Amino acid sequence: MNKLSLQGVAVSEGLALGTAKVFHLELPAIVETPCSDSAKEIERLQKAIRISKKQIQTLIEKKGEFLGAEERKIFDAHIMMIEDPEFTDQITEKITSEKADATKAVAVVADEFAKMLAALPDPYLSERSHDVKDISSRILRNLVGQSLDFSGSEKSKFILVIKDIVPSMVPELDPQSVLGVITEHGGATSHAAILLRNIEIPAIFGVKNLIQQITDGSTILMDAIKGLILVAPESPDQAQFKEQQALYLKEKEDLEKLKYAEAITKDGVRIYLHSNIGGTAEIPVLKKFNPDGVGLFRTEFLFLDRKAPPTEQEQFEIYKQILATMETRKTIIRTLDIGGDKEVPYLRIPKEENPFLGLRGLRYCLENHELFRTQIRALLKASVYGSLYVMYPMVTTIGEIKAAQEIVKEEKQKLLNQGIKVSDTIKYGVMIEVPAAAIMTADFAPYVDFFSLGTNDLIQYTCACDRLNPVVKSLYSSFEPSVLRLINMVSEAAQRHGKELSICGEMGGQATMTPFLIGVGIYHLSMSSTLIPKVKKRILGLTLSECQQLAKSVLKASTIQEAQEILKK
Amino acid sequence: MATIETTVTLLTEDGLHARPAGLLVKVAGQFQSKVELSANGMTKNAKSIMSLMSMGLKGGEEILLKADGEDAATAIDTLKKLFESRFQE
Numbered sequence: 001m002n003k004l005s006l007q008g009v010a011v012s013e014g015l016a017l018g019t020a021k022v023f024h025l026e027l028p029a030i031v032e033t034p035c036s037d038s039a040k041e042i043e044r045l046q047k048a049i050r051i052s053k054k055q056i057q058t059l060i061e062k063k064g065e066f067l068g069a070e071e072r073k074i075f076d077a078h079i080m081m082i083e084d085p086e087f088t089d090q091i092t093e094k095i096t097s098e099k100a101d102a103t104k105a106v107a108v109v110a111d112e113f114a115k116m117l118a119a120l121p122d123p124y125l126s127e128r129s130h131d132v133k134d135i136s137s138r139i140l141r142n143l144v145g146q147s148l149d150f151s152g153s154e155k156s157k158f159i160l161v162i163k164d165i166v167p168s169m170v171p172e173l174d175p176q177s178v179l180g181v182i183t184e185h186g187g188a189t190s191h192a193a194i195l196l197r198n199i200e201i202p203a204i205f206g207v208k209n210l211i212q213q214i215t216d217g218s219t220i221l222m223d224a225i226k227g228l229i230l231v232a233p234e235s236p237d238q239a240q241f242k243e244q245q246a247l248y249l250k251e252k253e254d255l256e257k258l259k260y261a262e263a264i265t266k267d268g269v270r271i272y273l274h275s276n277i278g279g280t281a282e283i284p285v286l287k288k289f290n291p292d293g294v295g296l297f298r299t300e301f302l303f304l305d306r307k308a309p310p311t312e313q314e315q316f317e318i319y320k321q322i323l324a325t326m327e328t329r330k331t332i333i334r335t336l337d338i339g340g341d342k343e344v345p346y347l348r349i350p351k352e353e354n355p356f357l358g359l360r361g362l363r364y365c366l367e368n369h370e371l372f373r374t375q376i377r378a379l380l381k382a383s384v385y386g387s388l389y390v391m392y393p394m395v396t397t398i399g400e401i402k403a404a405q406e407i408v409k410e411e412k413q414k415l416l417n418q419g420i421k422v423s424d425t426i427k428y429g430v431m432i433e434v435p436a437a438a439i440m441t442a443d444f445a446p447y448v449d450f451f452s453l454g455t456n457d458l459i460q461y462t463c464a465c466d467r468l469n470p471v472v473k474s475l476y477s478s479f480e481p482s483v484l485r486l487i488n489m490v491s492e493a494a495q496r497h498g499k500e501l502s503i504c505g506e507m508g509g510q511a512t513m514t515p516f517l518i519g520v521g522i523y524h525l526s527m528s529s530t531l532i533p534k535v536k537k538r539i540l541g542l543t544l545s546e547c548q549q550l551a552k553s554v555l556k557a558s559t560i561q562e563a564q565e566i567l568k569k
Numbered sequence: 570m571a572t573i574e575t576t577v578t579l580l581t582e583d584g585l586h587a588r589p590a591g592l593l594v595k596v597a598g599q600f601q602s603k604v605e606l607s608a609n610g611m612t613k614n615a616k617s618i619m620s621l622m623s624m625g626l627k628g629g630e631e632i633l634l635k636a637d638g639e640d641a642a643t644a645i646d647t648l649k650k651l652f653e654s655r656f657q658e
Contacts, residue, residue, distance in 0.1 A: 085617055086620045121625065125625055311583050312582065313581075
């Protein structure tokens with residue numbers, strides 16, 4: 001095979017060099033001919049059911065700590081389905097009375113149950129049909145002794161190459177033998193990606209025509225930092241890669257040691273590092289990186305990839321789990337931020353000419369009270385389990401803050417009237433991501449407890465450039481001087497009014513920007529958990545006075561290049 | 570052998586979703602008796618998670634519980650309490 005390079009999206013950081021193991025996901029064939037011995041066939045079925053159950057139990061036992069609460073529930077439900085007496089009785093009945101082959105009986109009965117569930121109007125229940133298919137696939141595989149054995153051994157380490165990986169497969173991967181995962185489908189925010197990050201297996205998703213291009217057994221070099229794959233690398237490539245890998249592992253080890261260290265500058269200023277999260281699947285990551293709080297919980301992820309919005313009870317459970325995990329540490333939960341580039345089909349948001357300038361974030365919620373009130377109620381009910389900060393996205397005017405707070409007040413009163421406890425120490429704040437809000441920070445201050453800078457949108461709105469449009473991409477930069485000056489203005493206003501200010505946009509996790517942010521007085525930085533060690537390391541080498549000096553000169557820069565030069569020094 | 574029946578109301582907000590259905594299966598499974606749920610013209614085995622979910626029951630619906638066997642009385646009593654506690658919500 002000739003050397004070949006492929007590109008994908010790095011979804012779980014790391015480097016790996018190894019042999020490709022290409023997995024095909026076809027199910028075993030269904031045998032249509034009648035069986036000769038029903039008793040024997042039933043024995044075969046019972047054995048397959050026993051093995052299937054054992055496999056899932058082992059998974060829960062061995063990987064429980066890596067599983068998010070949601071995944072754990074899915075596996076618990078799978079065990080119940082496998083043990084379901086109606087399910088097994090009907091299969092057995094098909095084998096006895098119709099002399100059906102066990103594969104045929106399982107396929108037919110599972111299909112009937114799946115269809116019944118799929119036909120239900122309740123979207124949650126109808127999605128459970130996937131679980132029925134999932135367990136029937138497992139039983140079918142075990143009937144013919146075909147195993148999706150990802151375990152490998154100490155001697156046979158491999159890089160898994162597969163068309164698509166579903167979340168339930170991830171816990172079956174043994175990090176000792178699976179060096180990396182490469183897929184054709186999926187993206188960074190998929191559930192499977194989060195789980196792979198939890199168990200620290202490097203992964204690259206979204207590689208076009210992957211399966212056609214990689215043959216089983218070929219040597220692969222994967223750089224899951226840049227998303228690069230090299231098939232059949234030459235020996236100099238391999239040698240260089242191994243060096244890079246050694247350096248990477250050394251750095252990772254050094255950063256690991258910082259886990260319990262506090263982020264304090266050399267002259268004693270405590271900086272607080274928080275995590276940006278998207279759901280309960282990230283609880284193991286939170287435990288691992290030990291952040292000072294959650295700086296942004298993007299609740300829109302709970303609303304994506306489903307057929308109806310999550311109910312109050314579902315949302316309550318999720319908020320409660322996150323709050324309880326963080327205990328007394330600050331937990332900022334952002335209310336639903338949809339519109340713009342985040343589409344949710346079932347909400348039937350009318351098409352807009354300029355969605356980024358349209359009904360987004362809080363604007364949408366104030367037009368769709370029912371959805372907003374449901375979320376607020378779930379948040380208020382969960383507030384007693386931790387230190388809740390409620391944050392509104394895409395705020396432009398004081399009127400919007402007042403309207404949102406009015407709804408909160410009403411819902412709180414209703415809950416109290418029902419005898420439901422609500423914490424009295426909930427903090428309320430707004431995202432600063434619209435230039436109008438940045439300019440008005442001081443005027444907003446009396447109406448809120450805190451602010452958080454959403455720099456991604458602040459840059460795109462300040463520079464009037466769509467950050468997803470490659471043609472105007474050069475206008476979009478973290479070093480944009482107008483944005484840096486706006487951030488300084490916001491920080492000054494927040495300090496003057498004694499309001500806590502944090503930053504949760506990408507800038508918060510860029511170690512290059514850290515000294516500037518501290519220099520302008522922002523001591524709460526929120527970022528993807530995996531970036532925390534790098535930023536922490538940077539902070540440990542800084543002093544407040546040098547940060548302030550640097551910020552001063554950065555604020556004088558009049559071009560992106562000038563600011564960049566000062567910051568990258 | 571005894572057959573005992575009682576009517577209960579499903580009080581959970583989301584109807585009979587996985588959590589309450591799972592709990593019902595676990596509790597019903599503790600008894601020797603055959604336990605059935607009837608609503609909307611359907612009768613299903615209370616020990617079967619898939620059957621229960623496939624009934625698509627919504628909050629507020631009236632359900633007939635029926636147990637048949639040695640421990641039918643205790644079974645009905647326990648299940649009735651489970652419904653009344655809104656499945657320990």
